[in-house]
Amino acid sequence: MRWRDAAMAAFCLGLLAAPARAQDTPEGARHWATAWAGSVQGPYPVGNPSAQPDQSFAFPDPAEGARDQTLRLVLRPDVWGREARLRISNAFGTRPLTLDGVHAGLQLGGAALVPGTNRPVRFAGQDRVTVPPGGEAWSDPVALPFAADPDAPLLAGRKLAVSLHVVGLSGPMTWHAKALQTSYSTAPGAGARGADEGEAAFPYSTASWFFLDAVDMAVSAPTPVVVAFGDSITDGTASTMNGDDRWPDVLARRLHARFGNRVAVVNAGIGGNQVIGPAQYGPQKPFPGGPSALSRLDRDVIGLSGVASVIWLEGINDFSRNGEASLQAVEAGMREGVARLRARIPGVRVIGATLTSAKGSSSAAHGHPEQDEKRRGLNAFLRDSGLFDAVVDFDAATLDPATGGLRPEMVPESTTGGKGDRLHPNRAGYVAMGSGIDLGVVLPGR
Template identity: 70%
Template sequence: MRSLTGIVVASLLVASLQTASAKDNENWVVSWTGSVQGPYPVGNPSAQPDQKFAFPDPAAGARDQTFRLIVRPDIWGKQARIRLSNAFGTKPVTFDGVCAGLQLGSAALLRGSNRLVTFGGKMSVTVPPGDSVWSDPVTLPFAGQPDTLAGRRLAVSFHVVGESGPMTWHAKALTTSYVTAPGAGSKGTLEDEAAFPYTTASWFFLDAIEMTAPTDAFAIMAFGDSITDGTASTMNGDDRWPNVLSRRLKAIHGNKVAVVNGGIGGNQIAGPAEYGPGKPFPGGPASGQRLERDVLSLSGISSLIWLEGINDFSKNGNAESDKVIAAMKEGVARLRAKWPHIKIVGATVTTALGSSSAAHGFPEQDTKRKALNDFIRTSGTFDGVIDFDKATLDPQSGGLKPEFVPDSTTGGAGDKLHPNRTGYLAMGQAIDLDLFKPVRAGRSAKRKE
């Protein structure tokens, strides 16, 4: 596959020639991410509607249809740029009719808010397999006072010309988005909902949004697996632990901080060894294989919180703790080599002991988890530690605290692996905010790289 860096460089150089760009007193800061993990339908979605009407043939993918993806930017600016990804496709995908507008409700947009998005000054863009592309900056007419938009949702619409083939996606959005029927054509400029009969609980092709923000604004990347992605939190509730952290920080910094989510359900640190469209894995590529795309290619990140490892020790992963520790140390070294300023915070892995999941919950897994947590707490590898294990552990059973178990998304007894909304709230509240005092952030707007 072609490298992500080349296409990003080309698109950003073209974007710099456009009249709309970050002003001298502003930088680009990543505002939202949905880490792509593979070709649909390989992945671990939550509360997914039946997709057979929207996508009758997964191999063919989208066919002459329009997506209206709903996202919640964590920092707002007067201008935005979006990234479309074909990282796990097998053929070029052409997008046109790309728009960004403010969601009113369902697939309907606030009247007059929708704006066309261009790529190198053109209304369409073709993304080769294995690549991604940034849009030109687009002015958001409704963002005159960005502080007033906190918590609002942006609708990003785009039309897939012809058949896409295997669709690059993020399975576990825990957010409802909308799709037209196959063959419906380009509908992204419409502001009503009539053309979007089908829903999805996943994000397709779109994997990052950046906003213009004051030069002292900064972003924090929450990097990990399903417990960062938000399994068992509330559908459309924005109550994952990164959301809780964001709201706490916004009470201090307002619209100058973003906490973006780089979690993928089922992700591992040390495996799988190989990953690609022809050899997908539900948890996506190993963390080290996605650091460049999901972290280092984004703007304004000053800190990263790494919470991961339980899947490496599952029956599907079954890695030794030393191998996982080595892979985590390698990832930390790669981050610091490119961004010496970045603050990397290790988060202890929460218990899965007694889980009803067939791949989790056995004593050997818990022993390996404890060894990884000892490394995170005591090795000095990290600039700080968040003890999520302590915040969620029931000392008597060795499992999650009972009140953290029932599933908030679908109801029911829960799996004793993923904390619910109550557990994520406890995790978010356990974070020492002094870990995230503003520092010089990564990849400024002025650097096109």
């Protein structure tokens, strides 16, 4: 065990035995803030994963889905609290989803957990939950003794491992394809292994999240949540696998440097997503980019806890040859979306983000002159319409004036080391995007 992991284990075990402090928040003062989100987009395997291992050993038949097996999903909460609650989604399932043996613990490395941190999760007091097709379920609050001091510096950036045992057959699995984070699975038929602290029972890896789509943390004071809403450039395509260097991650680290554990940034991007398309979406008629931004707005933004600001970066896929939408239709969709956000989340701050260039993209669906004309038209709308409370200029942060495309150093892909597609910025591009945001625009007056 490396020193840092050994030190963290000792720290966590010490916290397990720590008595409650006088300043612990009374039950009546508990607030919930969404600390992580993984927007569900459809039934596996329809989607756009990155660096995905072969899934045929873990899930031999997508129609059957998971079979009596345990998934160990790894995620990074953007804030910590003494308690957490989990949202399970069967949004795109076609049969009831039954889970038991759900646990949450601190990841040590791989599928292994820091000893002594794993805790059972219950639903309405029971250790089993059945979620109907199209439905969702929130867990009961689960105590996280290792987060007895949520402000502890050693917790920053640590990852939570949520284990879910699928009872019987799940059927088509509701998932988020592009996690850019390695999670783990037992073999089919392996049974409930969520209580295991070790990794031996979890031989298979995945670069996606299944069924879990939100984690809330209990916080002692209102904690503003910033939602990054959009497509693959928010989801993080071409950034570093397991590197947490999407532009929302960069923004989150800057906000935490200023405000500590008193703000959260969550990522509601879906690779291939569109503002207004497709017109119809469901388990029998899926689309790799998931349901439109407008149709998922309630679940992926309005349904989260503590939302104070939304940064919306989207439209490039509407203009692609997969969408072929007009500029006017996308503008109208954005007006509708902004109006719904303001009607449903009092006081929310809605920030538009200019689209980065796809000019010269190697993708057959992107990079054509007529598409770039629409992109520049939407950017003018974002800057000049007055629809948004503020605008962040990602185009300016990434544009090469000489070519009209992405800056050359932002093209090579960080995930696999490939040459890049001139559509998705790499890590250097995402760092420039996240670093260029005026924090006062995101959370004014703080």
